[in-house]
Amino acid sequence: MKKKLVSIMMAATMIAGSLVGCGSQTDSTTANDSQTKDAAETSAKEETAATEDKAEDTSSDEPITLRMAWWGSQDRHDKTIAAIELYESLNPNVTIEYEYYSFDDYFTKLKTLVASDEVWDVFQLGGNFPMYIDKIYPLDEFIESGVVDVSKISEANLKTTRETDGTQLGLTNGINTYGIAYDPALFEEAGATLPTDDWTWEDYQKAADTITEKLGIFGSSTFLSSDFTAGCSTYIGQQGDLGQYSFFNLDLTGMGFDDPQMLAPFIQMRADMIKKGSYPDAGASAEVTNIENDFLVTGEAAMVWVAVNQFPTIYNACAEQGRELALAPLPKAVAGGNSGTLIQSSQMLCVSQDSEHKEAAAAFISWFENDVDCNNILQAERGIPANEDVREALSSSATKGQQIMYDYVDSVSKNPTPKEYNVLSPEGQDQVQDNYLNYIQQVASGEITAQEAAEKTYADAQAIFK
Template identity: 85%
Template sequence: MKKKIVSCLLAVAMVAGSIVGCGSQPEQAPSDSQAPAAESKEEAPAAEAKEEASAETPSSDEPITLRMAWWGSQDRHDKTIAAIELYESLNPNVKIEYEYYSFDDYFTKLKTLVASDEVWDVFQLGGNFPMYLDKIYPLDEFISSGVVDVSKISEANLKTTRQTDGTQLGLTNGINTYGIAYDPAMFEEAGAALPTDDWTWEDYQKAADLITEKLGIFGSSTFLTSDFIAGCSTYIAQQGDLGQNSFFNLDLTGMGFDDPQMLAPFIQMRADMIKKGSYPDAGASAEVTNIENDFLVTGEAAMTWVAVNQFPTIYNVCAEQGRELALAHLPKVTASGNSGTLIQSSQMLCVSQDSEHKEAAAAFISWFENDIDCNNILQAERGIPANEDVRAALAASATPAQQIMYDYVDAVSKMPTPKEYNVLSPDGQDQVQDNYLNYIQQVVNGEITASEAAEKTYADAEAIFK
């Protein structure tokens, strides 16, 4: 398999703590065991033939045993086991031996299996999938043959688990993206124009400044570390033709744009807002420790940046206060320009190179992602479903906040996306991000100009590759 890896800053921020079910923080293993809780089903008959990757589709009565593993919470374990039991009832010849772990224990076990060439037939991977490319058997041949159905999964959603050379590594278990959560009543009270699908950063700044002037609160809450995503990866991607620019290049060997001054307008906007009081300075930003005490939630700001899977949480908190939030697209550089908004994957299910039943494993993954009855059991616990019919079915019983989230993801999924884009970031990006935020504060203090801050940010990022 080719090892050409795609990369992006955007996903790393999500993987770090926003995406549903990503598991970047260790979760508790089942309480009855410190070792992985495993359920071994009845062994397949000894005479079971080993399949080659290109084998014919097994007959409906051929006994098959698949091994599957995942990490997650007890809720995830319970739901996944129930889904497996449904699949076995529908496919009596298939038995699935499953194991579930805490996050850390999962990857400890996976590394052991990698070394012995015994990786589970179906296994779960997140943003660290490049470490295991040699153990992923691509789904392309099964998509071509119809074993894996992608007819209701948009191109944008498929790209979240696809390499830049077009290889489909797996199917995403859950998708996510970014938006702007806002309080329409606050906008209206201040006389500020409500966000539209094609609003710009200039519109965003004008609304925030006016809200601060009229209401005496922050027009916009802090984006926290996501200000780097907004001002660097997103802002750069919004300039030029679709896919022309990215902060880092696709191969993580250098920068994805040539002119550092492309960063300067956003830096200047942010510094101006901080000086006017329409955006929190570093001290105020430090008061926000999680989405539930964001200034939008506490009523001290009119809007905030949000990973959309978090939107129902803040919507419900604000609803208890008698407030109703809405969700807007990210502002753009120009109204007719690129959105810079991408769908990202929380995690995916993959077929193992070590599997003796690759086609049967692929068929299970297809069912797991596409079957409505299965997903009525799973209830989007791993993230927003990629299949549009599944989303529609779950939306039928969705809360108002969940419906807004589903509608938003549907809209973003249908936006034009670059042919190639990134899903990881390079080592050293965290320091670049920290420096970038410090440079903005230096612009606020008059120590450097926005132009100089842009040059410094570019130089810091470029230095990663030297």
């Protein structure tokens, strides 16, 4: 069957953390697949037998078509397609129809498929997976049967994609965290103080303003939707004692702090930067459609917030221009305070409840995460691999940008972290995020104050739980 490749215009978001058309919605369903599905609905005993029968089917020459989709940069698209082609060459009976999207377009399409019970066999999810939990088919039975190999993935890494009840929802595409990518040469040219391991948001703002004054470019590129992560999740977690505050509470049943005005300083900083021109306003931010045309890459900004799996991509893009980037820790609320930076899963691959070939989909995910040859193609673009053998293989041949990423994650992993924390998002956060970004623009234009924006953001978030 001929694959249907969809190339989508990128929307104005990066990730993460954030990023029409579709392939065929019809899979070739064998009699044994249907029997397996029926048997799985009868009893645990029959389900075990059906799984054994299905295992025989997927290892045979029976033609299987899987649908897969993801979001990301062009670099991710190219590498993922090459990995798929390798898998098909190793498994001639398997055809994978793939689609790729920008972040926003991906979730627009996913919501349509959820409504019609046609979600792709293999699909990518991030921290907003609770919104789609009913469409995820857990991997536990496939781990137990050996179809999915987790022998080289640590318990800590497996936990990053588990439900609180222990259900294994998927396998992480990579261990990830956040940082500030920057161009040291632009800092030095402007006479701005370079980032340090203990710099603050005040230092960040001062450096950005200085660069804009001296060089006439943005001191900081747009954080896009990650400005919510920076100003709400991270900034709140940086205040008080370690683990004292979080934007949402650990159970995702309410707020993790009581005083909305804790948000106001970051909102005021961002609005002041927009007014000064050291940070892009909404119109300029809309020009950034993916990490590869970010203002840092085009030389129109000196730094930007990144999920560190993005760093090698922009490092290479700038290296082609004769520029060398560096990676700094996130600024802190106060010097010597909490970092607010946590190691987490970048995204995960999941099996769809709608799939007619769940075991084949699970087998592909296992290969995608564990196979060294596959990951030599992927080159940790989605984050540092969870499989220890894959990490060792990639580290031995890492590019300079990749090595900076590995070293940075190793450094961040040594930071003190709260005994308990939750990096997941409750359903409804997307609207809170959109409103928050609009409130910042309203503060910048003088329509409301930062204090009012903080109150509105808190009320919006609180309303999720009512």
